[in-house]
Amino acid sequence: MNSTLTGAVASYLAQVRAELSDLPPGELADVLDDVTGHLTEVAAEFEGEPTGIALQERLGTPHEYAAELRTAAGYPPRTQPVTDQNPGNRALRWGLIATLVGPFFVAVAVFAGGQGASAFFGFVGFVILFGAAYLGVRALRGNDPRVVLDTPRGQRGERQIRDLIEQIPPNVRKELVTIGQPVWWVLRGAVGGGGFFLLFGAGAVAVVGAIGGAVLSVWVARRTQQDRRWLWYVIPLNVVAAVAVPAFLSAAFLGAYSGVFDRSDYNNSSNYNPPSDGLRWNGSEVTNVYPFDAQGKQVSVALYTQDGEAITLPLQGCATDNNNSGTKNSNILPHAVATYVPNEKPTEANPDESVCKDEIKAPFTPPQFPTTGPTSNPTPTPNPTPSAKVTPPPAKPTPGATLTVQPTR
Known part of the structure; x- marks a missing residue:
């Protein structure tokens, strides 16, 4: 093996150098020359390139090896911590x-x-x-990654x-x-x-x-x-x-499977499972219902299913949050909706700038209801009875004419 140390031998020498780094530069160079020669001779005794464990079994750890060098050369023990140079x-x-x-x-x-x-x-x-x-590659400092x-x-x-x-x-x-x-x-x-x-x-x-x-x-x-x-x-x-x-x-895979599953749901109505909670229309959640009569007047109604179950919606009025009765839903529609308006008369007990007000009027204008057609109720005109006989009124007498009356027998 040549004098250029590589692999585990070079790593061992670097650790010994770190242990002796407190020595004067000139003396450190002389010691490292001797150590390099010794490590070269030891490495040549192995059949192949030695491992770190093999070197430590032969020479001891780098710390022990450096301590023996200090004792042999009469250097004092190291007092400063050793920076990892491996x-x-x-x-x-x-x-x-x-x-x-x-x-x-x-x-x-x-x-x-x-x-x-x-x-x-x-x-x-x-x-x-x-x-x-x-940083890992830089830490190698040109050494073999092994x-x-x-x-x-x-x-x-x-x-x-x-x-x-x-x-x-x-x-x-x-x-x-x-x-x-x-x-x-x-x-x-x-x-x-x-x-x-x-x-x-x-x-x-x-x-x-x-x-x-x-x-x-x-x-x-x-x-x-x-x-x-x-x-x-x-x-x-x-x-x-x-x-x-x-x-x-x-x-x-899940995306493709979901796409197939969704298509099968729409193609096969028996596989469709509607949402179990709430009221929905065309896929959107319904939070309130505003009924109108045939004349376009907003009315209040109670909604039920074909089985007689109440169709309830969550209350939205000002008293909803403070409702301690446990009633949070109702099927009497429309529900009052909480709106906030400026507080015209603030008091010391209620200094808020706005107050809550229940609004039950629909927030939209319904379409105009037709005056004729199926929803209108015009007054029917009676048809004449075919069997009835109409008797014309008697004619008025002509002036100057003589009215003759026939006696009735």
């Missing part, structure tokens, strides 16, 4: 923030009720995700992931890699690109965003195979996709 620890810490915190806010945005809340939480989630991922696997937390995580992978049958694992992986690349990109525009209310370009997202996702996947630093971005985005893809597919 790039693997910091890179892993930022990676966990990008993987857990960022997708959490994105998940809240996916399931948020309002569009404004969805846009806000989505923006916060993506800012945290990409910001933490960028240095995170040399940290205790990274090693535990690697073992857990390997244990889960080993639970999958080998033939299934092969299919997941050869077929499932490309499908996942396209699916996560399409849902991510289209969902991003839908999240911010730009549904018109969602299809274009889905196509662009799929292409970008495949390119990023290929790029990640060449440069592992892209994992700081890809893994959090995979977590987001793991939440968004099922949610998107479920919403699409």
